[in-house]
Amino acid sequence: MTRERLMTEAFVEAADSLTDDFDLIEFLQRLSVRCTDLLRVAAAGILLGDPDEGLQTIAASDEHTRLLELFALQHGQGPCLDCYKSGQARTGIDLTDPVIIGPWARFASLAVRTGFTAMDVFPLRLRGRVIGTLAIFQERPGRLTGADLTVAQALADVATIAILQQRTVDHGQIERAQLQHALTSRIVLEQAKGVLAERWQTSVDDAFFALRSYARAHNRQLTKLAGEVLDGTLDTTTIPRPGTEPPKH
Numbered sequence: 001m002t003r004e005r006l007m008t009e010a011f012v013e014a015a016d017s018l019t020d021d022f023d024l025i026e027f028l029q030r031l032s033v034r035c036t037d038l039l040r041v042a043a044a045g046i047l048l049g050d051p052d053e054g055l056q057t058i059a060a061s062d063e064h065t066r067l068l069e070l071f072a073l074q075h076g077q078g079p080c081l082d083c084y085k086s087g088q089a090r091t092g093i094d095l096t097d098p099v100i101i102g103p104w105a106r107f108a109s110l111a112v113r114t115g116f117t118a119m120d121v122f123p124l125r126l127r128g129r130v131i132g133t134l135a136i137f138q139e140r141p142g143r144l145t146g147a148d149l150t151v152a153q154a155l156a157d158v159a160t161i162a163i164l165q166q167r168t169v170d171h172g173q174i175e176r177a178q179l180q181h182a183l184t185s186r187i188v189l190e191q192a193k194g195v196l197a198e199r200w201q202t203s204v205d206d207a208f209f210a211l212r213s214y215a216r217a218h219n220r221q222l223t224k225l226a227g228e229v230l231d232g233t234l235d236t237t238t239i240p241r242p243g244t245e246p247p248k249h
Contacts, residue, residue, distance in 0.1 A: 003038055003151070023221040025185050026212075027162055028059035035136060035155055036061045039148050042116060042139045045071050046124070046159050047080050048132040048182055055080055055133065058163075058186050063208045066114050070107070071135070078107040080133045083121040087130045089153065091120045092143040117141050120149070122156040126164055131179060134159060185223045192226035196236065206242035214239045 028046050035044035045060040045067070057071040074080040079090045094100055095117055101108035111119070116137040124132040134156040136144075144152065163182050189208075196207035211229070215222045228234035 009034075022162075023223055024162060024182055025059060025189055026215070026222045028159060029061075029063075029222075031155060031159055031162075032059050032061040035134070035152070038151055038155070039136060039144065041136050041144075043067055043137040045135050046132065047071060047074060047084075047135065048124075048163070048179065048186075049084055049130070050183060051180075053085075055084055056183055056186065058132070058182055064205050070110055070114055070116075073107045073110060074135075078104050079119060079121045080135050083123055083133045084130055087123050087125065087128075089120070089122045089149075091149060093119045093121070094141060095119060096141070111137070115139055118143075120144055120152065122153050124156050124160040124163070126160050131160060131163065188230060189223060189226045192229040195229055196239070199236065200241050202242050210239055210242050 032044045032046060036042065043061050046058045047055040048058045050056050054076065055071075055074050057068055060067055060071060071080075079093055083090050095108045095111045116139060118138040118141050120136045120138075122134045122136075123130045124134060134152065136152060163179070192211060193204045193208045196202075196211060197204045200207065200210075211225065212222060214220070215225045225234065229236060
């Protein structure tokens with residue numbers, strides 16, 4: 001699929017955020033995957049500012065625990081936190097350069113052990129206010145091209161539009177509620193992953209894959225499905241467990 005087609009689909013999907021049954025977390029997860037396809041990078045993630053002025057992971061191109069741990073570290077340190085506070089993109093970051101990564105030693109060490117050698121971070125901005133960041137990781141040293149940087153910021157803007165629907169951002173109180181809703185939705189998803197992993201005695205990564213596959217197969221919102229797992233209204237035996245074949249009809 002061409003870059004133009006991928007970009008078009010990303011913006012069309014963003015337009016769906018104006019519908020009542022829009023699933024924000026699922027959309028942002030797909031957008032993260034589109035970042036890796038469009039920019040030819042190894043991983044991407046979207047982080048949102050929380051009330052404590054830290055960052056929380058909202059979505060990632062790969063939900064494996066190792067990557068999520070890497071994003072979680074940026075609640076207290078890392079390029080994403082610097083970008084969030086300054087409102088300025090940080091590009092061409094060499095994670096193996098001790099001079100560059102001095103203030104983020106713990107973060108950079110984990111990133112390199114995970115297989116990443118470079119990253120770029122872009123602010124999620126609305127009318128001069130930064131609400132989060134888009135982080136992009138590469139497995140090989142090198143800088144993104146000027147065109148890639150433009151695409152990356154455009155994707156960050158798409159994420160911002162989805163999180164803060166334009167029809168509501170004129171009201172500060174509603175804006176804060178939208179941000180809190182996004183953070184809460186992610187927490188619910190994490191809790192549901194943990195419940196299924198414990199129930200099935202499997203990894204959190206496999207539990208997420210099973211839950212997401214079930215949501216897609218049944219055209220269900222991922223976050224609503226996760227909520228039903230937590231409140232017990234969903235019979236989780238209907239979800240094919242990791243390593244099993246889905247039931248035949």
